[in-house]
Each structure stands twice: as structure tokens, then as C-alpha cells.
Amino acid sequence: xxxxxxxxxxxxxxxxxxxxxxxxxxxxxxxxxxxxxxxxxxxxxxxxxxxxxxxxxxxxxxxxxxxxxxxxxxxxxxxxxxxxxxxxxxxxxxxxxxxxxxxxxxxxxxxxxxxxxxxxxxxxxxxxxxxxxxxxxxxxxxxxxxxxxxxxxxxxxxxxxxxxxxxxxxxxxxxxxxxxxxxxxxxxxxxxxxxxxxxxxxxxxxxxxxxxxxxxxxxxxxxxxxxxxxxxxxxxxxxxxxxxxxxxxxxxxxxxxxxxxxxxxxxxxxxxxxxxxxxxxxxxxxxxxxxxxxxxxxxxxxxxxxxxxxxxxxxxxxxxxxxxxxxxxxxxxxxxxxxxxxxxxxxxxxxxxxxxxxxxxxxxxxxxxxxxxxxxxxxxxxxxxxxxxxxxxxxxxxxxxxxxxxxxxxxxxxxxx
Ligand SMILES: Cc1ncc(COP(=O)(O)O)c(C=O)c1O
Numbered sequence: 001x002x003x004x005x006x007x008x009x010x011x012x013x014x015x016x017x018x019x020x021x022x023x024x025x026x027x028x029x030x031x032x033x034x035x036x037x038x039x040x041x042x043x044x045x046x047x048x049x050x051x052x053x054x055x056x057x058x059x060x061x062x063x064x065x066x067x068x069x070x071x072x073x074x075x076x077x078x079x080x081x082x083x084x085x086x087x088x089x090x091x092x093x094x095x096x097x098x099x100x101x102x103x104x105x106x107x108x109x110x111x112x113x114x115x116x117x118x119x120x121x122x123x124x125x126x127x128x129x130x131x132x133x134x135x136x137x138x139x140x141x142x143x144x145x146x147x148x149x150x151x152x153x154x155x156x157x158x159x160x161x162x163x164x165x166x167x168x169x170x171x172x173x174x175x176x177x178x179x180x181x182x183x184x185x186x187x188x189x190x191x192x193x194x195x196x197x198x199x200x201x202x203x204x205x206x207x208x209x210x211x212x213x214x215x216x217x218x219x220x221x222x223x224x225x226x227x228x229x230x231x232x233x234x235x236x237x238x239x240x241x242x243x244x245x246x247x248x249x250x251x252x253x254x255x256x257x258x259x260x261x262x263x264x265x266x267x268x269x270x271x272x273x274x275x276x277x278x279x280x281x282x283x284x285x286x287x288x289x290x291x292x293x294x295x296x297x298x299x300x301x302x303x304x305x306x307x308x309x310x311x312x313x314x315x316x317x318x319x320x321x322x323x324x325x326x327x328x329x330x331x332x333x334x335x336x337x338x339x340x341x342x343x344x345x346x347x348x349x350x351x352x353x354x355x356x357x358x359x360x361x362x363x364x365x366x367x368x369x370x371x372x373x374x375x376x377x378x379x380x381x382x383x384x385x386x387x388x389x390x391x392x393x394x395x396x397x398x399x400x401x402x403x404x405x406x407x408x409x410x411x412x413x414x415x416x417x
Contacts, residue, residue, distance in 0.1 A: 025336070028337055035269065043265035050260050081270060098197060101236060114132075115170070178201070197221045199223040201310055202227055233265075285360050291370035295377035331384070
């Protein structure tokens with residue numbers, strides 16, 4: 001880092017400031033995490049220098065022997081974790097992975113069916129601003145208004161009526177278990193393919209703490225940077241029957257040279273995911289979310305779907321007279337980072353939103369446990385019930401600071417400079 005400081009002080013300062021921000025804030029964004037220093041080192045390594053278009057032992061460039069080694073290790077380890085027949089570790093990120101999955105199974109204009117964004121789905125599951133909504137005909141399923149969970153009976157009825165080519169099972173803001181076996185039954189009945197996007201829950205699936213979609217899905221996609229605690233990227237897993245087509249859509253269909261430094265970092269993440277500590281970490285992620293559920297209920301917050309089975313919670317703030325936007329902004333003043341989020345059937349526009357989404361993966365990576373989660377809920381409550389009081393927010397910020405100091409983040413980076 002000292003070399004960077006000399007060469008480019010402005011970028012050095014920005015990186016240093018970001019380290020300071022990450023250390024001094026309570027990171028509750030459900031899709032973020034702090035990977036290990038080894039993952040960061042691999043990601044920042046000279047593996048990024050090499051063009052390696054193609055796949056191991058079938059490259060369009062010379063000098064790829066170490067690229068092959070790294071990519072094969074990544075695949076081998078990912079297979080041990082997820083028991084998938086075929087894995088492609090090259091996708092650049094979650095959206096391109098979904099693109100390759102859809103292109104493999106459907107043609108332009110075919111119907112795809114995904115969970116609606118305001119009900120917890122992702123933009124790439126058919127939203128009109130995404131390629132998925134522009135290039136396919138989209139039918140969205142929703143959560144039930146009363147239970148706020150997916151109703152597989154109405155999902156089946158909709159599928160029978162619309163006869164989609166693909167049903168996408170997966171979410172960005174869904175706090176309950178996804179039943180991939182039920183999705184498969186519906187797909188079989190209507191003749192649809194099943195794509196499972198486990199971006200959010202991949203770490204839980206890897207640790208055996210959420211049902212795996214692998215036995216039921218034609219194609220499974222996942223980002224690697226959320227609960228999985230890897231670099232910002234993605235992988236695709238599929239049945240052998242789709243292997244060739246998936247590989248062709250990933251390269252040369254969607255990208256040119258794979259990002260080999262990121263593939264190296266994914267391999268490191270997968271090695272970590274095979275260690276017993278990884279399961280303990282994922283268990284703690286869930287315990288921490290449960291602890292927040294209990295404490296927030298105790299403080300009279302309404303939780304979407306009445307709680308959580310995984311790493312995230314959606315808090316409906318309407319009874320507290322605060323919007324998601326106000327909550328996000330006032331919590332940020334106390335160094336607590338969350339994102340505003342629509343709740344199902346939200347009367348507010350997404351920019352304002354009636355709720356916030358909170359998740360435990362990042363704080364669990366810092367070593368925080370149930371006791372700290374309880375404390376954080378009371379701190380959040382102090383802010384949310386006093387959003388006009390600068391003094392109270394300042395006091396909360398001091399307590400946040402103490403908590404952050406007690407759980408140091410990336411102490412190794414102090415030696416790097
Ligand atoms: C379910 C799901 N799929 C796909 C993505 C997109 O991933 P990326 O931002 O890496 O393209 C996300 C990101 O939040 C997600 O939650």
C-alpha cells in the first residue's frame with residue numbers, strides 16, 4: 001500500500017478512507033460481507049494480468065498453465081461444496097450469470113416467471129429495466145398478502161395459465177425458506193425449466209443450513225460475495241446436459257477474457273467454505289438474524305413474513321411513523337448502514353419505501369454474536385424513535401463506535417500500511 005500511496009495518493013486515500021468507514025460502521029446490508037484477507041489478496045493479485053479466453057486446457061492464449069490450475073481448483077472445490085454435475089466459475093457477476101442461464105434455456109420472447117421485485121425478487125428476474133424484462137415476456141409471481149410468503153398453490157395456478165419456459169426461484173429480499181422441490185413439481189407439471197438463483201443464501205446452502213436447489217434445478221446461479229464470503233463475482237451450476245451450452249453462453253457468448261484474479265479469489269473462498277469453521281460461521285449468521293428477530297419483535301416492530309429463517313429481515317416501519325428512506329438516512333448518521341426496502345404491497349414508491357432490509361453476514365464476519373445483535377436493535381430503535389434528535393443520534397454513534405472498536409476489522413491491513 002505504501003507504493004500505491006506514493007504513486008497515487010488520491011486513490012490511496014480513498015481506499016484508506018473506505019477501510020475507516022467499514023471499520024467504524026455497523027454494516028447491516030444483507031447482500032454485503034467482509035471476505036477474508038486471503039480472498040482480498042488473491043483478488044488483488046497479478047493473476048489479473050493474463051488473458052485466458054477459453055476453458056482449462058482449451059485456451060486461445062499461450063502461457064495459461066497456472067490459469068488452468070487455478071480454474072480447475074476452483075471448479076473442484078465448488079463441486080465438493082455443492083455436489084453439482086457441472087460448474088462454470090467464470091461468470092463476472094450475478095446478472096451475467098442469470099443472463100447465461102436464461103439464454104441457455106430460452107429464446108428471445110419466451111416467457112419467464114420470477115418473483116416480483118417489490119415482493120423480494122431481483123431486477124434480473126424479469127424487471128422491465130433489466131435485459132431480462134426487455135428480452136423476454138415476463139410474468140411475475142408475488143408473495144401472499146396475508147402470510148407474505150410464496151404461495152405455491154397460486155404460483156402453480158399462474159404457471160398453468162401462462163406456461164412459462166423458465167421459472168426463476170430466488171430472491172434478494174425474502175426472509176423465509178425457498179422450497180425448491182415444490183418449484184420443481186410445478187415446473188414438471190407445466191413443462192418449464194427451473195433456474196434457482198441462490199445469490200443471497202449460497203453460504204447457507206453450502207453449509208447445509210438451507211435446502212439445496214441442486215437436485216431440483218436445471219441451472220443454479222449464485223453470486224459469490226454475499227453469504228458465501230467470496231470475491232464480487234458469480235458461478236453457474238447445472239446438470240451435465242446443459243454444460244456445453246452454459247459454457248458457450250458464458251464464453252464467448254457474454255464475455256471475453258475471464259477475470260482470473262477473481263477466479264483465484266473464488267477458489268480461496270471455496271477452500272474456506274470446506275472448513276468446519278465455515279459451517280459455524282453460517283450457523284451464527286442465522287442465530288444472529290433470529291436474535292434480531294426476537295429483539296425487534298420485543299421492541300414492537302412488525303417483521304415481513306413474521307420473521308426470518310435465513311440471514312435477513314425486512315422491517316415494516318409504518319407503525320413507527322418512519323419511512324424506509326428516513327430510517328436509512330438517520331441510521332447512517334449514527335454509523336449504522338442499512339438499505340430502505342419496499343415491503344410486499346407497499347403503498348410507498350421504492351425510492352421512499354415503507355421498510356428497511358437488514359442482514360447479519362457482515363457483522364457475523366466481524367465476530368459479533370447474539371448479544372451484540374440485541375444491543376444493535378436497541379440502538380437502531382433509539383434512532384428510529386428519535387430521528388429529529390441530533391443529540392440522541394450522536395450518543396448512539398458513540399455507542400456504535402465502541403462496539404466497532406471491540407470487533408476490529410482487517411487488523412492485518414495495519415501491517416500492510
Ligand atoms: C438474487 C440476486 N441475483 C442476482 C444479483 C446480481 O448480482 P450482481 O450485482 O453481482 O450482478 C443479486 C444482487 O444483489 C441478487 O440479490
